[in-house]
Amino acid sequence: QQQVKQSPQSLIVQKxxxxxxxxxxENTAFDYFPWYQQFPGKGPALLIAIRPDVSEKxxxxxxxxxxxxxxxxxxxxxxxxxxxxxxxFCAASISxxxxxxxxxxxTTLQVKP
Amino acid sequence: DVKVTQSSRYxxxxxxxxxxxxCVQDMDHENMFWYRQDPGLGLRLIYFSYxxxxxxxxxxxxxxxxxxxxxxxxxxxxxxxSTNQTSMYLCASSLQGSIEEKLFFGSGTQLSVx
Numbered sequence: 001q002q003q004v005k006q007s008p009q010s011l012i013v014q015k016x017x018x019x020x021x022x023x024x025x026e027n028t029a030f031d032y033f034p035w036y037q038q039f040p041g042k043g044p045a046l047l048i049a050i051r052p053d054v055s056e057k058x059x060x061x062x063x064x065x066x067x068x069x070x071x072x073x074x075x076x077x078x079x080x081x082x083x084x085x086x087x088x089f090c091a092a093s094i095s096x097x098x099x100x101x102x103x104x105x106x107t108t109l110q111v112k113p
Numbered sequence: 114d115v116k117v118t119q120s121s122r123y124x125x126x127x128x129x130x131x132x133x134x135x136c137v138q139d140m141d142h143e144n145m146f147w148y149r150q151d152p153g154l155g156l157r158l159i160y161f162s163y164x165x166x167x168x169x170x171x172x173x174x175x176x177x178x179x180x181x182x183x184x185x186x187x188x189x190x191x192x193x194x195s196t197n198q199t200s201m202y203l204c205a206s207s208l209q210g211s212i213e214e215k216l217f218f219g220s221g222t223q224l225s226v227x
Contacts, residue, residue: 009153032214043117043203043218044156089155098163099144099207099214100171103156 003027004092006104013111019077021107023090026071030092034101035064035075038087047088048075080111116140117219119204125225132191134222136204143209145187146216147171147179150201162187163209194226 006023013019023033034049050057050064050073057064063076077084090104120135138145144163148156148171158171160179168179176198180188187206191198201223205216 006155034214036216041220043205043220044216045218046213046215049213093214095214098161098169099209099211099216100146100158100161101214101216102158102172103148105153105155 003102004090004104006090006107008107009105010108011110013080013109015080015082015111015113017080017111019080019084019109019111020074021088021090021109022072022074023092023104024070024072025092027092027094028071029094030102031095032093033064033066033073034091034093035062036089036091036103038089038106040086044087044089077109080109082111082113085109085111117204117206117217119202119219119222121222122220123223123225125227126191126194127227128195130191130194130226132194132224132226134189134191134202134204134224136187136189136219137185138187138204138206138217139185140206140208140217141184142206142217143184144207145181146205146207147177147187147189148203148205149173150203150221156203159189194224196226198224199226200224 036044037047038044066073091101146161147159162181204219
């Protein structure tokens, strides 16, 4: 059972464009929603995260939008750059000492020069 | 910086072999995890541990076991490797009670079972 569904599976964007990746979750007990970025040959690394008490969080060119009623959240990459080309994973968890995360299926982003 | 080290980058094994994947972290983290990564399926949790000698099943534990004898080391064991266990295996660690709940990943082990 996939508790976090991510789309699209792949995305091609021109340099300077906006990249948008969407995730939907089922478990209303989830209260932490991070995005991880993975470059080829590397493990994923935390990019940005949000908790459901806010509807948006921005860090530089990266923004998470969160819709609690729809159980959806999305990552927006503004002014996309070739260096942003990577695989992006959304995730969700219930805050606890174990830190267990449920990940989405991943989106491979290619930003063309 | 936290470092999570996985013992092998690439591994080729035969069907039926017993396989050990080792992971070591150097930041005294209580939590450690094993995920497998497959195209189109994302990262799926195999096992995790929140303390020495403690382990809990994740979403896909069948065919795997784990060992955590020391805080810094978490081993994944494939008792009898099968071709459907060909995958990228990622180890991660995190600090218990951290507000950020950040996972630190190793670079992964690409396992091929022939």
